[in-house]
Amino acid sequence: MIAKLKSSYGSGIEPLTHLGQNYMVVDRSLIPEILQVLRDQEQFDYCVDITAVHYPKREKQFDVVWVLYSFARNQRIRVKTQIADGDSIASSVPLWATANWLEREVYDMFGIKFDGHPDLKRILLPDGWKGFPLRKDYGILQQDNEWVQINLGIESGQ
Amino acid sequence: MHAVVNYIQSYLDSNQTPGAAGNFFWATIYILLVFGGLSIAVIAMNWLERKILAHMQVRLGPMRVGPHGLLQPIADALKLLLKEDIIPAEADKTVFWVAPFIVVLAAFTVFVVVPFGPTHAITDMNIGILFMLGVSSLSVLGIVTAGWASNSHYPLIGALRSSAQMVSYEVAMGLAVVSVILMTSLNEASTGTLSMIGIVEAQQAQQQWFVFKFFPLGLIGFFIFAVAMVAETNRAPFDLPEAESELTAGFHTEYSGFRWSLFFLAEYSAMIAVSSIAVTLWLGGWLRPFPNALQGPTWDLVFSLIPGLTFLFLAGMTFYSTVRMPKHPLFRVQTIGLAGFGALLGVIGLILFIPGVRVRVQDIFWFSAKVAAFMYLYIWYRGTFPRYRFDQLMKVGWKVLLPTGLALLILTALVAMRSELLADVRGVWHP
Amino acid sequence: MTEPRSLSPLDLETPEQTFLDANELVINMGPQHPATHGVLRVILRLDGEKVMGLECVIGYLHRGVEKIAENRTYTMFNPYVDRMDYVAAVSNALGYCEAVEKLLSVEAPPRAQYIRVILTELNRMASHQLWLGTHALDIGAITPLFYTFRDREEILKIFEKYCGARLTTHAFRIGGLQYEAYEGFEKDVKNFVSFVKPKIDEYEELLTTNRIWLERTKGVGVISGKDCIALGVTGPVLRASGVQWDLRKAQPYANYKNFDFDIPTGQNGDTYDRYIVRMMEMRQSLRIIEQAVEGIPEGPIMAKVPKVMKPPVGEVYHSIEAPKGELGYFIVSDGSTQPYRIRVRPPSFVNLQALELMCRGQLVADVIAVIGTLDIVLGEVDR
Numbered sequence: 001m002i003a004k005l006k007s008s009y010g011s012g013i014e015p016l017t018h019l020g021q022n023y024m025v026v027d028r029s030l031i032p033e034i035l036q037v038l039r040d041q042e043q044f045d046y047c048v049d050i051t052a053v054h055y056p057k058r059e060k061q062f063d064v065v066w067v068l069y070s071f072a073r074n075q076r077i078r079v080k081t082q083i084a085d086g087d088s089i090a091s092s093v094p095l096w097a098t099a100n101w102l103e104r105e106v107y108d109m110f111g112i113k114f115d116g117h118p119d120l121k122r123i124l125l126p127d128g129w130k131g132f133p134l135r136k137d138y139g140i141l142q143q144d145n146e147w148v149q150i151n152l153g154i155e156s157g158q
Numbered sequence: 159m160h161a162v163v164n165y166i167q168s169y170l171d172s173n174q175t176p177g178a179a180g181n182f183f184w185a186t187i188y189i190l191l192v193f194g195g196l197s198i199a200v201i202a203m204n205w206l207e208r209k210i211l212a213h214m215q216v217r218l219g220p221m222r223v224g225p226h227g228l229l230q231p232i233a234d235a236l237k238l239l240l241k242e243d244i245i246p247a248e249a250d251k252t253v254f255w256v257a258p259f260i261v262v263l264a265a266f267t268v269f270v271v272v273p274f275g276p277t278h279a280i281t282d283m284n285i286g287i288l289f290m291l292g293v294s295s296l297s298v299l300g301i302v303t304a305g306w307a308s309n310s311h312y313p314l315i316g317a318l319r320s321s322a323q324m325v326s327y328e329v330a331m332g333l334a335v336v337s338v339i340l341m342t343s344l345n346e347a348s349t350g351t352l353s354m355i356g357i358v359e360a361q362q363a364q365q366q367w368f369v370f371k372f373f374p375l376g377l378i379g380f381f382i383f384a385v386a387m388v389a390e391t392n393r394a395p396f397d398l399p400e401a402e403s404e405l406t407a408g409f410h411t412e413y414s415g416f417r418w419s420l421f422f423l424a425e426y427s428a429m430i431a432v433s434s435i436a437v438t439l440w441l442g443g444w445l446r447p448f449p450n451a452l453q454g455p456t457w458d459l460v461f462s463l464i465p466g467l468t469f470l471f472l473a474g475m476t477f478y479s480t481v482r483m484p485k486h487p488l489f490r491v492q493t494i495g496l497a498g499f500g501a502l503l504g505v506i507g508l509i510l511f512i513p514g515v516r517v518r519v520q521d522i523f524w525f526s527a528k529v530a531a532f533m534y535l536y537i538w539y540r541g542t543f544p545r546y547r548f549d550q551l552m553k554v555g556w557k558v559l560l561p562t563g564l565a566l567l568i569l570t571a572l573v574a575m576r577s578e579l580l581a582d583v584r585g586v587w588h589p
Numbered sequence: 590m591t592e593p594r595s596l597s598p599l600d601l602e603t604p605e606q607t608f609l610d611a612n613e614l615v616i617n618m619g620p621q622h623p624a625t626h627g628v629l630r631v632i633l634r635l636d637g638e639k640v641m642g643l644e645c646v647i648g649y650l651h652r653g654v655e656k657i658a659e660n661r662t663y664t665m666f667n668p669y670v671d672r673m674d675y676v677a678a679v680s681n682a683l684g685y686c687e688a689v690e691k692l693l694s695v696e697a698p699p700r701a702q703y704i705r706v707i708l709t710e711l712n713r714m715a716s717h718q719l720w721l722g723t724h725a726l727d728i729g730a731i732t733p734l735f736y737t738f739r740d741r742e743e744i745l746k747i748f749e750k751y752c753g754a755r756l757t758t759h760a761f762r763i764g765g766l767q768y769e770a771y772e773g774f775e776k777d778v779k780n781f782v783s784f785v786k787p788k789i790d791e792y793e794e795l796l797t798t799n800r801i802w803l804e805r806t807k808g809v810g811v812i813s814g815k816d817c818i819a820l821g822v823t824g825p826v827l828r829a830s831g832v833q834w835d836l837r838k839a840q841p842y843a844n845y846k847n848f849d850f851d852i853p854t855g856q857n858g859d860t861y862d863r864y865i866v867r868m869m870e871m872r873q874s875l876r877i878i879e880q881a882v883e884g885i886p887e888g889p890i891m892a893k894v895p896k897v898m899k900p901p902v903g904e905v906y907h908s909i910e911a912p913k914g915e916l917g918y919f920i921v922s923d924g925s926t927q928p929y930r931i932r933v934r935p936p937s938f939v940n941l942q943a944l945e946l947m948c949r950g951q952l953v954a955d956v957i958a959v960i961g962t963l964d965i966v967l968g969e970v971d972r
Contacts, residue, residue, distance in 0.1 A: 018905070049919065071832070074839055076840075102821075
């Protein structure tokens with residue numbers, strides 16, 4: 001399967017294995033197509049999870065990760081892509097309905113925008129929240145102090 | 159002094175209810191007695207429900223306030239009275255204020271015609287049963303106004319559910335009642351009666367409880383009424399208007415403290431009220447079991463001893479648990495309290511053996527015992543059944559109970575006509 | 590594969606208008622409500638009693654578990670996972686420990702594996718019992734709650750004897766177990782199994798053939814297998830819709846492949862089938878426990894793991910079959926003592942997404958039944 005994908009997309013795909021788990025790093029532009037192919041032709045009908053990892057020192061700061069599972073093959077695969085801060089990526093809600101909340105959570109925590117998502121807004125945090133907490137450069141201390149200053153009127157709670 | 163004794167004596171020998179005799183003094187005394195008795199019954203019911211439900215659910219229930227939690231209802235009542243009475247800012251204050259009183263009034267007024275014995279009723283109206291159904295259905299007004307005045311979503315939905323439910327089930331209930339009224343007309347004069355006392359007397363005359371009359375027609379009617387009355391009082395499994403898991407508390411979500419306790423009081427007295435209708439109409443009211451099969455002075459004596467024996471049995475139970483109380487100084491007060499309670503029950507039991515009291519009280523005892531059986535049923539339902547959904551509730555009301563009720567009425571009429579004809583031919587009025 | 594249905598959100602821009610000019614009522618169920626199992630808030634749009642649409646508002650219990658993980662060592666984070674699905678803490682710990690073990694390329698010794706399986710299955714029992722009690726309570730049957738809690742207590746007693754805690758147990762360590770099974774552990778477990786078997790029959794007696802229970806659960810909250818897969822719904826909900834999929838069989842972890850058990854499934858995907866599936870799962874759990882307790886081998890309980898854990902650079906996704914569905918951990922290591930990123934794939938969160946599909950067009954009372962049947966734990970939804 002991987003070989004087939006590799007042959008048709010060439011350098012856009014880099015299939016890898018770590019600790020016996022398959023994953024592939026895919027070019028950002030190929031993501032919608034690859035996901036479509038994986039779902040329709042390779043029977044990865046169950047989107048387990050969508051998440052992201054933040055690498056602030058990299059040029060393309062974010063890894064977006066799809067964990068897919070195929071009931072027919074009993075196989076898992078992870079699809080990874082790298083995107084820069086401010087870039088958006090195609091939403092996979094049309095492919096898997098479950099992506100709705102998962103993408104909202106990624107947006108909530110990392111600020112990654114998904115194009116074509118029906119209702120991209122914060123899910124776990126309140127609507128007026130500032131910043132994206134799971135980014136590595138998000139200052140928890142600073143957030144705490146700010147809250148203390150505004151709500152308790154003292155300089156620092158630490 | 160002598161005059162007073164004579165006055166009481168003259169009343170005790172009278173064969174009319176105070177209302178029917180136009181005796182306002184005794185009527186007032188009766189009203190106070192019924193009111194007090196009901197309040198005690200509701201308090202007792204509160205304790206019993208919690209205890210019985212608890213034992214059904216493998217737990218102990220209230221155990222802390224007083225021995226076996228006997229004083230818990232009093233503690234609760236005190237708490238409710240002392241609680242802050244909250245009226246929501248957006249509520250319609252007047253209506254909000256009035257609603258619980260409508261419910262309570264409706265629930266209590268019903269007892270004007272409930273016959274605890276041939277003379278033990280506040281009054282005997284010739285339209286007694288009609289009055290009872292009419293007044294008890296007024297309580298829906300209180301519930302709807304309570305839900306509406308709260309100006310909140312859950313109470314509103316609760317009130318809507320409640321009004322739809324009570325109206326639907328009243329129809330089936332009415333049909334079952336009418337079939338009983340048909341049965342009362344089976345006598346030589348062919349005169350039926352709507353009077354509560356008259357209905358019991360008809361059962362006495364026909365020597366049969368109406369639940370067994372025209373078997374199985376009487377039983378079906380009784381069954382319809384027994385289902386409809388649970389729905390009428392908003393109890394499980396028909397407790398949708400106050401469905402806790404859906405509507406938090408239904409129509410009384412916004413009520414607290416004393417006002418809430420009024421709803422509570424009304425609910426329980428309504429339960430007692432509909433149970434007394436069922437007892438009066440189908441289970442022979444105050445009549446003791448087997449009045450015709452086990453006749454004669456010996457049996458009369460035996461049955462008149464049962465009230466006293468029941469209380470002595472309860473006293474015995476209480477003493478048994480007193481002995482079983484933990485022998486620890488901390489429990490001393492509780493043990494003494496329980497023993498005192500047992501002694502009280504025992505004394506009541508002994509008083510009930512006094513011949514003069516025995517004869518006069520046994521009617522009330524049998525009536526209360528039958529009502530108590532219904533009360534136990536209510537608790538049992540609550541411990542056993544899940545809650546119906548609204549559409550299913552309506553389905554049961556309109557598609558099952560109503561057609562059954564109609565068919566029952568027609569069949570009862572036909573069978574009654576046949577037996578009347580037969581009686582005319584034979585010239586004997588005997589079932 | 591069907592096209593996933595669009596889950597369009599509610600138009601709540603002008604609730605006042607909606608309320609005034611149409612026969613629709615917008616009602617706010619929760620976050621404080623007796624039947625939302627915590628702090629779930631559901632905004633319902635009602636036409637009479639019929640649900641025209643709903644939107645879940647979650648996050649009231651958000652504690653930032655994933656952010657906490659980035660500031661703790663692997664060992665320090667271990668107790669935190671117990672606090673997600675707090676009624677099935679042992680399962681959470683199993684998933685986390687196995688994921689880190691995978692990252693470290695170590696495996697817990699067999700004795701530890703057996704004890705882990707026993708505790709995890711006991712916890713599945715406890716979780717299902719809690720579900721049954723609360724679900725029945727939501728539907729209006731108050732008695733099963735007390736029966737299930739009485740029996741769940743016995744499980745918690747075993748936990749307490751084993752590790753000192755009842756709910757958030759922190760029973761497992763990365764690489765095996767901290768504590769050896771206590772004296773009489775096997776006897777306790779065996780006693781529990783023989784004690785609880787008739788009790789399950791007792792629950793079923795109360796509900797399975799109860800007319801009102803049948804009416805309230807049959808045909809309520811129906812979801813097809815295809816919709817389940819599209820929505821990522823797993824666990825008993827998926828199995829009740831006819832998909833025979835259980836990670837314990839599909840991709841066996843721990844030593845589940847050594848045990849003989851069945852995967853119960855339903856056909857209709859309604860609330861009643863989910864109830865039946867969970868009841869059967871309890872019996873299967875007992876089967877596994879019986880086999881495991883017979884076969885506990887002797888030996889060490891802890892694999893060789895370094896005191897200071899520094900997993901090699903890399904990432905791993907490991908998932909287990911928690912009582913609620915697939916519980917996954919995606920861990921990224923940068924070679925330091927602290928995880929670079931831990932992502933938890935919570936089954937409750939994903940399952941809750943199906944609520945709208947299952948409730949639309951049903952009545953208010955069914956929403957309560959469906960929330961109960963999805964078996965969500967808000968600690969896990971919000972993390």
